[in-house]
Amino acid sequence: MPSAPFSPPPIRLTATGCLTALGDAASTHAALLSHQRALQLHPVLGRDGGDSVPLALLPQRSLDETAPPNWLAHLDTLGAQIPAADWGSSRLPVFVTSSNFGVGSLYAFQRTRDPAHLASGTPFASVDRIRQHFGWGANVSILSHACVSAHLGLLLATRTLHAGLADRALVFTFDFVSPFVAGGFHALKILNSGFPAPYAARDTGSIGLGDGAAFAVLEHPDASPSAPNTFLLHAQSLYNEMHHFTANRADGSGFAACLEPVAAAARDQRLWIKGHGTGTLEAGRLEAETLAHLFPAAPLVSWKGSLGHTLGSCGLVELALAVESLRDGRVPGTIGSEPPFFRDNVAAEPFSTAAFDAVLLTSNAFGGAHAATLLNPD
Amino acid sequence: MLHRHIVALRTDAPGAEDLAATRERLRDAFPRNATRRMTQLGLLLGGVLHDLAPTENDTVVYASVYGETRALEDYLTSFPTPSPTLFQTSIHPSGIQQVLIARQQPIRQFFPHTGQRHLLAHAVQSALLSPSPRTLLCGGEERGTWLLEHDAASGDTFAFALALSSDSANALGSLRLEQTTAAESALEAELRLPRFFSALVQREPLSLPAAPGLILTLSWN
Numbered sequence: 001m002p003s004a005p006f007s008p009p010p011i012r013l014t015a016t017g018c019l020t021a022l023g024d025a026a027s028t029h030a031a032l033l034s035h036q037r038a039l040q041l042h043p044v045l046g047r048d049g050g051d052s053v054p055l056a057l058l059p060q061r062s063l064d065e066t067a068p069p070n071w072l073a074h075l076d077t078l079g080a081q082i083p084a085a086d087w088g089s090s091r092l093p094v095f096v097t098s099s100n101f102g103v104g105s106l107y108a109f110q111r112t113r114d115p116a117h118l119a120s121g122t123p124f125a126s127v128d129r130i131r132q133h134f135g136w137g138a139n140v141s142i143l144s145h146a147c148v149s150a151h152l153g154l155l156l157a158t159r160t161l162h163a164g165l166a167d168r169a170l171v172f173t174f175d176f177v178s179p180f181v182a183g184g185f186h187a188l189k190i191l192n193s194g195f196p197a198p199y200a201a202r203d204t205g206s207i208g209l210g211d212g213a214a215f216a217v218l219e220h221p222d223a224s225p226s227a228p229n230t231f232l233l234h235a236q237s238l239y240n241e242m243h244h245f246t247a248n249r250a251d252g253s254g255f256a257a258c259l260e261p262v263a264a265a266a267r268d269q270r271l272w273i274k275g276h277g278t279g280t281l282e283a284g285r286l287e288a289e290t291l292a293h294l295f296p297a298a299p300l301v302s303w304k305g306s307l308g309h310t311l312g313s314c315g316l317v318e319l320a321l322a323v324e325s326l327r328d329g330r331v332p333g334t335i336g337s338e339p340p341f342f343r344d345n346v347a348a349e350p351f352s353t354a355a356f357d358a359v360l361l362t363s364n365a366f367g368g369a370h371a372a373t374l375l376n377p378d
Numbered sequence: 379m380l381h382r383h384i385v386a387l388r389t390d391a392p393g394a395e396d397l398a399a400t401r402e403r404l405r406d407a408f409p410r411n412a413t414r415r416m417t418q419l420g421l422l423l424g425g426v427l428h429d430l431a432p433t434e435n436d437t438v439v440y441a442s443v444y445g446e447t448r449a450l451e452d453y454l455t456s457f458p459t460p461s462p463t464l465f466q467t468s469i470h471p472s473g474i475q476q477v478l479i480a481r482q483q484p485i486r487q488f489f490p491h492t493g494q495r496h497l498l499a500h501a502v503q504s505a506l507l508s509p510s511p512r513t514l515l516c517g518g519e520e521r522g523t524w525l526l527e528h529d530a531a532s533g534d535t536f537a538f539a540l541a542l543s544s545d546s547a548n549a550l551g552s553l554r555l556e557q558t559t560a561a562e563s564a565l566e567a568e569l570r571l572p573r574f575f576s577a578l579v580q581r582e583p584l585s586l587p588a589a590p591g592l593i594l595t596l597s598w599n
Contacts, residue, residue: 106525367475
């Protein structure tokens with residue numbers, strides 16, 4: 001199978017899980033199959049009010065941060081799913097990815113001047129809090145590149161394993177909504193009173209934001225015989241347009257530059273696609289058109305119309321849901337959207353995985369960052 | 379053991395220089411009118427990357443503990459009417475994005491790291507694992523104001539960029555990373571970004587546990 005440029009050889013995915021406003025991966029998957037929408041209207045600045053915007057927060061979690069952070073205890077249900085190991089030791093590295101880390105705590109400090117919030121306000125402080133909470137060792141790398149963060153963690157973990165520097169690797173991601181990030185996207189006018197309708201050809205684009213956390217355990221394919229319910233990350237591709245902070249090249253060449261290498265790697269495979277699909281218009285159109293051109297027979301779905309955009313965690317949250325879909329045999333459709341779509345590759349309704357060999361997962365970010373991962377059953 | 383040759387190095391430590399002075403000093407490193415909204419960290423990164431001329435097939439690895447501190451400070455104080463521009467600028471890895479967007483320079487592989495005690499070790503590992511012919515390892519900080527008063531920002535402003543290659547032609551030095559169990563118990567092992575920057579400026583050799591289980595060796599020809 002041809003490889004994407006700089007794409008490492010395949011790596012085995014032995015475990016994955018996620019936490020969203022709809023619960024763990026199985027609960028979230030089941031809810032998506034029944035068209036459940038997690039997004040609800042909240043004041044954009046939490047207790048300080050403001051316009052109502054669609055957010056998907058974990059149950060009983062307030063938008064306003066506490067000290068210690070109110071998301072920390074929620075991670076216990078996710079942590080319980082991570083296979084037990086001496087994570088963070090020299091041969092069992094952890095790669096933590098996020099876009100916002102504990103920035104909600106910095107916002108809370110600025111608002112309240114309570115110094116207790118500062119203990120979680122910086123990226124390293126929030127990650128160290130998680131590290132100590134789970135009892136991990138110090139071998140924890142931290143990557144942050146907005147909404148492609150999780151893909152970078154997977155790729156770097158893959159390289160580390162193939163270089164013989166680790167026996168297994170844990171990739172962990174988290175992003176929890178706060179007035180800091182909700183206020184920012186609202187100021188950019190893409191988080192507004194409208195609910196997201198990914199890939200729908202309509203007049204106004206809207207996104208939602210959601211809480212998300214997830215993990216993946218990777219190992220070298222030669223480490224052990226393949227087992228049921230394991231998968232291979234067969235190709236991983238990145239590209240950064242560096243054209244504009246909040247816009248893509250109008251000809252879609254940035255999307256193509258990331259996807260063409262994976263298309264080569266996926267030749268002769270029947271694919272379905274988990275796209276980025278936040279609900280914005282121009283990026284959604286370019287994404288749908290490029291995917292339709294490169295993968296004309298592949299149905300395209302996005303789940304952000306239900307879960308909201310889980311920001312830095314979305315690549316791994318949605319990978320966990322794609323794995324759940326492969327195990328269950330059914331793929332949830334694109335919730336919140338209805339025709340007309342930008343292109344006819346968009347699947348609004350659930351469908352069976354029986355006719356497909358693999359799934360392509362894509363994410364995009366500020367600065368025209370793109371990431372794509374090809375996932376096959378092992 | 380992971381190893382690359384250092385084939386180019388640029389550093390900048392402007393001390394107490396303010397943003398306007400940095401913009402004036404480095405204006406020739408940017409396209410006309412590109413610097414108007416750039417942060418001081420972005421300007422410094424652009425300055426150290428200028429001669430290294432990033433290309434699409436380079437890998438860029440970026441390391442910063444605090445990132446765009448001034449934009450973060452100003453964004454936080456802009457509430458309850460948050461500034462969209464400051465929001466955007468405050469998000470890691472804005473510093474490098476400012477530079478490359480100003481130059482309209484795509485990059486296929488870009489790995490922005492953050493952290494503190496072991497940030498440098500992990501960023502170096504990321505750089506040395508890159509399969510591309512050339513990797514640019516860069517980083518820096520900008521001095522904070524009110525966040526600094528609460529130990530949530532850097533006290534110094536600096537930036538660096540190294541070009542790393544497997545080719546030893548014209549090498550200035552080398553960067554090695556070795557995994558060892560001997561340092562496993564050395565939980566205090568660390569190499570912080572300012573210390574590494576100082577070694578670059580002084581051309582000081584280093585060989586020390588940069589993180590538990592990782593020995594970093596910086597040597598000069």
